[in-house]
Amino acid sequence: xxxxxxxxxxxxxxxxxxxxxxxxxxxxxxxxxxxxxxxxxxxxxxxxxxxxxxxxxxxxxxxxxxxxxxxxxxxxxxxxxxxxxxxxxxxxxxxxxxxxxxxxxxxxxxxxxxxxx
Amino acid sequence: xxxxxxxxxxxxxxxxxxxxxxxxxxxxxxxxxxxxxxxxxxxxxxxxxxxxxxxxxxxxxxxxxxxxxxxxxxxxxxxxxxxxxxxxxxxxxxxxxxxxxxxxxxxxxxxxxxxxxxxxxxxxxxxxxxxxxxxxxxxxxxxxxxxxxxxxxxxxxxxxxxxxxxxxxxxxxxxxxxxxxxxxxxxxxxxxxxxxxxxxxxxxxxxxxxxxxxxxxxxxxxxxxxxxxxxxxxxxxxxxxxxxxxxxxxxxxxxxxxxxxxxxxxxxxxxxxxxxxxxxxxxxxxxxxxxxxxxxxxxxxxxxx
Numbered sequence: 001x002x003x004x005x006x007x008x009x010x011x012x013x014x015x016x017x018x019x020x021x022x023x024x025x026x027x028x029x030x031x032x033x034x035x036x037x038x039x040x041x042x043x044x045x046x047x048x049x050x051x052x053x054x055x056x057x058x059x060x061x062x063x064x065x066x067x068x069x070x071x072x073x074x075x076x077x078x079x080x081x082x083x084x085x086x087x088x089x090x091x092x093x094x095x096x097x098x099x100x101x102x103x104x105x106x107x108x109x110x111x112x113x114x115x116x117x
Numbered sequence: 118x119x120x121x122x123x124x125x126x127x128x129x130x131x132x133x134x135x136x137x138x139x140x141x142x143x144x145x146x147x148x149x150x151x152x153x154x155x156x157x158x159x160x161x162x163x164x165x166x167x168x169x170x171x172x173x174x175x176x177x178x179x180x181x182x183x184x185x186x187x188x189x190x191x192x193x194x195x196x197x198x199x200x201x202x203x204x205x206x207x208x209x210x211x212x213x214x215x216x217x218x219x220x221x222x223x224x225x226x227x228x229x230x231x232x233x234x235x236x237x238x239x240x241x242x243x244x245x246x247x248x249x250x251x252x253x254x255x256x257x258x259x260x261x262x263x264x265x266x267x268x269x270x271x272x273x274x275x276x277x278x279x280x281x282x283x284x285x286x287x288x289x290x291x292x293x294x295x296x297x298x299x300x301x302x303x304x305x306x307x308x309x310x311x312x313x314x315x316x317x318x319x320x321x322x323x324x325x326x327x328x329x330x331x332x333x334x335x336x337x338x339x340x341x342x343x344x345x346x347x348x349x350x351x352x353x354x355x356x357x358x359x360x361x362x363x364x365x366x367x368x369x370x371x372x373x374x375x376x377x378x379x380x381x382x383x384x385x386x387x388x389x390x391x392x393x394x395x396x397x398x399x400x401x402x403x404x405x406x407x408x409x410x411x412x413x414x415x416x417x418x419x420x421x422x
Contacts, residue, residue, distance in 0.1 A: 112119040112130065113175060114361045115189030117227075117294070 004071045009042040011061040031056040048072030119362050121171055121191065128168035130191070131208055132219070132360050134299045141217040141299045142208035143250050147171070147193060147364070149384065150202040150257070153268055153338035160340055162257055165202055169193045169381070170372075174365055177375035185331075190363035193293075194372035195271040195332055199384035202269075203256040203293070205248070216251040217299060218308075220347070220354045223248065223256055224294035225269065226281025226333040231260045231344055233284060233410030236294055238359065242351030245407055247298075252345040259336050260344045260409030267413060268337035271366065279333030283416050291333035293364040304353040332366040336416050344407040 016022035024042070028035040033053060040046040048054060054072055058065035069076055083090045097105050118135065121127035122144075133142035148165035171191045178186045195201065203223065207216050220240060222229065227236035232246045240247050248256060258266030259280060272278040274288035282288050300308075369381040 109118075109120050110173065112121060112173060112191055112362055113189035114119075115187045115363070117188045117190075117290070117363050 004048045004068075004073075005042045005044040007063075007068070007071055008038075008057060008061065011063055012042075015061060027057075027060060031060055048074070051077060119360055121173065126170060127172070128170050130171065130295070130362060132295075132297045132362075133208065134217075134358055134360070137299050137302060137355075137358065138217055138305070141219065143219050143221070143297065144206040144208045145221075145295060146204050146206070147293070148202045148204055149195075150200045152198075152200040152270065153340055155268075155338040158339065159265060160338060162255070162340055162342055163200070163202070165204060169195060169201075170378070171364070172376055174363075180375050185365060188363040188365060190365060192365045192367060192372070192375070194369040194381045195366050196369060196381070196384045197271050197273050197332065199271050200268050200337065201271065201334065205250045205254055205256075207251060217305065218252075218349065218353075219250045219300070220247045220298040221250055221253075222246060222294075222296040222298075225259070226274075226279050226288075226292065227290045227294055228259075228281050228284055228413075229410075230256060230258075231407060231409065233259065233280070233412040235285070238296060238361070240298060240351050240354055240356060245347050245351075247347070247354075249345055249347050249349070252348070255342070256344075257340045257342050259334075259413040260407055261336075261339075261411070261414035262409050263407065264341055264343045265409065266340050266342045266344075267416075268340050270335045270337040271332045272335040273330040273368070274333050275330055278335040280336050280413055280416060281333050284412065288333065291331045292366045293334075294361070295364070296359055296361045298354040298356055298359050300349070300353050301355040304349070308349075330368070332368065336413055344409070346407055 012022050012024070012027055024038055025035045028038040031053065033049070037046070037049075041049060048071075049057070051069065051074060054069055054074070055065045055076075057063075058068040061068075066076055066079075083094075097108075118133055120131045120133075122129045122131045128146055130145040131142065132145060135141075146168045148168050150165055151163040153160035153163060171193050174181070174186070174188065174190050174192045177192060205221065222236075222240070224230065224236040228234070229236060229246045231248070232241070232244055234241075234244075234246060256266070258268040261267050274282070274291045277283065277288075279288070279291070281290060367375070372378070373380045
């Protein structure tokens with residue numbers, strides 16, 4: 001099983017413990033794919049699905065969509081668009097913060113600027 | 118410092134003074150509400166119907182003239198003729214920590230909401246022109262008498278409907294101005310602070326769009342609301358630690374054009390309100406509430422209805 005498939009299965013099974021509507025068939029139905037397809041994904045027989053489907057899966061299973069996409073080897077297209085718009089700026093930011101501890105990264109907040117009035 | 122929250126789709130100003138104390142903070146948000154009829158009767162406070170979205174003005178500054186860009190602050194959409202309620206909520210990180218008192222000045226088109234005086238950055242020690250958080254949880258209008266406010270109704274600048282235009286004769290500013298002043302640390306230490314129940318933030322409503330001029334606020338129908346008198350005295354507020362923000366208000370069409378976001382949902386009609394059966398908030402009038410502005414009380418009723 002791939003990490004992605006494994007994680008999806010873990011998440012789904014743990015939900016199913018509390019809620020029988022998280023069977024493979026019902027989850028597949030709710031996100032609009034074939035149960036057989038979801039089964040193959042969970043077993044690692046097929047690679048991770050499209051971004052859109054992965055995001056639906058994340059929402060359904062209560063997982064952060066960026067986290068699940070990362071397991072699928074992807075970065076969400078909105079993040080890609082943001083970086084591509086100002087590639088030098090954001091590339092620098094991300095590389096410089098690559099190893100920074102979590103609290104240091106989170107401390108970069110954007111303040112509301114007060115001007116002249 | 119002021120930040121926008123939550124990330125992604127912000128609708129709340131988080132005003133904090135982290136250098137002072139961790140719990141010296143307040144959330145301010147601007148909520149859609151229903152208009153009360155401007156028929157001379159007093160009405161109870163209508164409920165909030167969700168928060169208007171807020172964005173950094175700098176993010177859309179390239180589409181704005183220089184005098185507006187200079188203000189900084191944030192930008193927010195409202196439909197002309199819809200009503201606004203301003204809410205103040207506890208932002209202390211630790212639920213069990215007491216609220217740190219913060220004085221808040223509110224201006225509408227740089228007219229002080231409590232006194233009708235022109236905006237100034239200083240607190241008036243003689244004629245209280247500021248609210249005290251957490252004693253005051255909301256502001257629904259221009260204070261015009263004890264226990265009474267005239268509702269804030271969005272109106273395009275240039276029609277003479279806003280209080281700013283009717284008082285100053287000019288349509289220069291519009292929008293909402295906020296300045297926050299925390300209690301001095303030395304004064305806070307002297308106090309015995311009692312715990313305030315946190316009402317909690319309301320779920321954001323949002324969505325749906327129109328066009329063009331900036332928006333200010335006309336004085337609408339009467340609402341029963343007391344502006345709490347400052348029990349501490351003007352000397353306790355730290356005016357060196359002031360935090361300000363100009364909220365530029367634009368029509369939803371302009372908002373969508375500037376932010377590229379989907380338009381603001383349609384303002385509800387009174388019958389929508391009746392159908393939903395939402396409760397009105399009742400409030401009793403306090404003896405020590407502020408007297409308000411006779412000047413705004415006297416403003417003519419223009420064709421806002």
